[in-house]
Amino acid sequence: MVEDRLTRDAAADDSVHAHLKCLDSYKGLECVGLEGETALVKYFEGILYMARYAISGLSSDERKADFILKLAWTPLKQLPEPAVYDALKAANIPNIPSIIDSGIIIENSFGYRVEYLLIEDCGISLTKYLLTQSHWDMKWMSDNAARPMSQIVECIYSAWNAGILHRDISAGNILVKGGQVRIIDWGSATLLENSSVDIDAIETKWRFKKETDMYKYSKYKHESVGTSLYKSIPVLIGATQRSIVDDIESALYVVLESVFKTRPGNLKVEPIALRLESEQSLAFVRGCCLSDVDFYRQSFGIPHCSERFAWLMDTFREYLFVRDGEYIGSKLAMQPLFERTVEIQQLERILEQIKERVYGESPVSNTVKKRSQVGKSSTSVKAPRRSQRLQSKKRRR
Numbered sequence: 149m150v151e152d153r154l155t156r157d158a159a160a161d162d163s164v165h166a167h168l169k170c171l172d173s174y175k176g177l178e179c180v181g182l183e184g185e186t187a188l189v190k191y192f193e194g195i196l197y198m199a200r201y202a203i204s205g206l207s208s209d210e211r212k213a214d215f216i217l218k219l220a221w222t223p224l225k226q227l228p229e230p231a232v233y234d235a236l237k238a239a240n241i242p243n244i245p246s247i248i249d250s251g252i253i254i255e256n257s258f259g260y261r262v263e264y265l266l267i268e269d270c271g272i273s274l275t276k277y278l279l280t281q282s283h284w285d286m287k288w289m290s291d292n293a294a295r296p297m298s299q300i301v302e303c304i305y306s307a308w309n310a311g312i313l314h315r316d317i318s319a320g321n322i323l324v325k326g327g328q329v330r331i332i333d334w335g336s337a338t339l340l341e342n343s344s345v346d347i348d349a350i351e352t353k354w355r356f357k358k359e360t361d362m363y364k365y366s367k368y369k370h371e372s373v374g375t376s377l378y379k380s381i382p383v384l385i386g387a388t389q390r391s392i393v394d395d396i397e398s399a400l401y402v403v404l405e406s407v408f409k410t411r412p413g414n415l416k417v418e419p420i421a422l423r424l425e426s427e428q429s430l431a432f433v434r435g436c437c438l439s440d441v442d443f444y445r446q447s448f449g450i451p452h453c454s455e456r457f458a459w460l461m462d463t464f465r466e467y468l469f470v471r472d473g474e475y476i477g478s479k480l481a482m483q484p485l486f487e488r489t490v491e492i493q494q495l496e497r498i499l500e501q502i503k504e505r506v507y508g509e510s511p512v513s514n515t516v517k518k519r520s521q522v523g524k525s526s527t528s529v530k531a532p533r534r535s536q537r538l539q540s541k542k543r544r545r
Contacts, residue, residue, distance in 0.1 A: 195219065195253065199266045202249035214269035215248060221260045222335055228252060228263055229335040231354040232312065235345040236334065239310035243303040243329045245270045255355065270332055271325025274406040289410040290453035294460050296322075297403045298502045299329040301396055301464075305495060308392040311343025315390065317398035318375035319405060336373045377424050378402055381480040382488065384431035391490050397468050401448075404461070408449035419449035435481030438469055459505060463498055467491065 199217045220229065230250035237247070246268040254262035271277070274296055281292050300322060307314065314321075316336040323330045339347060351357070374383055378401045380394035405422055421437045421444070424430050437447035441462060445453065453461075469477040471489065479486045 192219075195264055199249065199264075202266055206248070216265075216267050216269055218265040218267065219253075220263050220265075220335060222263060224256060224259055224261060226335065227338065228261065228354045228356060229333075229337075230263060230265060231350050231356065232334040232337045232339070233265070234350055234353070235310070235312055235339060235343070235347075236307065238345045239306070239312070241303060241306045241310065241312070243299050243331055244334075245330050245332055252354065267332075269325070270323040270330035272323060273319060274322050274324055274329075274402065275319070275409040277324035278406060278410045286407070286411060286450070287452060287454050290407045290450065290457035293403050293407050294454075294457050294506050295327075296324060296329050297399065297460060297464075298506050300331065300399045300403070301502075302499065303329070303331050304392060304395045304399065305499065307337075308395075310345060311340040312345075313338050313340060313390065313392065314395050315373045316375060317395050317402060318378040319402050320375070322399075322402055374398070376427055376430070377405075377422065379427070381431045381434055381477065382484065382486070384427040385481065385484050387484045387486075389487065391488075392492075392495075393468055393488055393490055396464065396495075400461070400464050400468065404445070404448040404450065407453070407457075411449065417449070419447055421447040422449065431481045435477040438465060438477045439475050441465065456506060460502070463501070467494055467498060 196217070199215075203211060203215060222229070230247070230252070233244070233247050233250065236244050247265065248268070249266040250264065252261055252263050254260075272280075274293070277296070278289050278292055281288065300317070304314065304317070312334075314331065314334060314337050316333060317331070321331060321333040323332060339345070339350075376384070378398045380397040383390070383394055401422075408419060408422065421434055423433070438444045444465065445451075445458070445461060469475055469480075471491075476486070476488065480488060
């Protein structure tokens with residue numbers, strides 16, 4: 149994959165149109181037809197000119213933004229990433245990047261296709277975003293991670309409802325711009341059979357065969373899809389089924405790692421739950437660490453955090469690893485055929501709770517709260533302000 153940050157002032161002129169016409173002739177070529185370095189250079193020059201031409205069609209304000217040109221060589225058995233973005237846009241999925249232009253340059257070259265995407269610059273990593281906040285205390289850092297986690301899950305859930313599964317949620321694919329999360333790199337995504345988007349229209353536009361490209365290769369199958377450090381426990385041990393819970397579990401690891409990385413350098417001792425020696429051993433370690441609701445955050449290198457962040461992490465831990473009051477992480481780590489239910493109604497209740505607990509409270513609560521079971525409400529008593537205590541003393545005098 150090659151990414152090229154384009155210049156902001158992209159003007160359309162006669163030379164651009166000429167290169168576009170030349171580029172059209174390249175579309176029918178395969179790699180075997182590109183002989184020599186000169187032909188290859190001209191090939192990519194044509195793509196760059198086409199991208200600049202697309203930018204020139206934007207308004208003057210839109211052209212002030214930065215853009216990323218992504219070129220990808222993808223196996224034919226994977227869906228074209230531009231097709232997935234079309235499906236996401238049709239379903240009005242939040243927190244995805246804006247696509248300026250896209251296309252397929254080479255349809256088939258030894259089992260691969262060449263795709264290009266011209267997208268908005270989606271910002272910085274979640275860790276860098278947390279480090280740009282005004283407070284450097286880990287309690288504040290963790291609290292600032294609550295909203296990004298909520299936005300990630302909302303995007304995953306909305307895509308799942310539309311029949312789209314990302315399958316590669318990782319730190320590199322979660323960016324933040326202006327406080328808003330962008331989930332990028334949907335090249336490993338799959339459209340599910342119950343997708344609400346018009347698959348036939350997308351199939352015709354992007355020239356893939358849904359009966360083979362979608363269902364034969366991608367229907368819930370893990371294959372080697374995903375980034376090892378962020379894979380769900382079932383994926384790590386080679387399970388053959390996949391659903392929304394696997395993507396949400398990956399999001400949990402991304403956020404926990406990002407908060408850990410905000411710690412000062414001299415305190416960054418690699419935590420056990422983020423230590424990748426092999427996929428099988430990582431699955432076993434996480435299956436053990438996540439069994440203890442009081443310890444698991446420490447195993448990810450977070451000894452203390454805000455109450456809001458703790459509630460959010462505990463709530464998703466319960467959603468992912470508790471069924472009928474029983475912890476199932478150990479089964480997930482040892483039984484590839486164990487089927488974890490989605491529990492979509494529970495997830496919807498969590499998303500409703502998030503609106504109040506994450507978006508409705510002050511950044512860091514000044515309440516003294518009695519610890520309660522995960523997912524259950526608890527009462528809280530506000531600690532009196534210092535000015536109130538002084539006034540009460542004066543009245544007594």
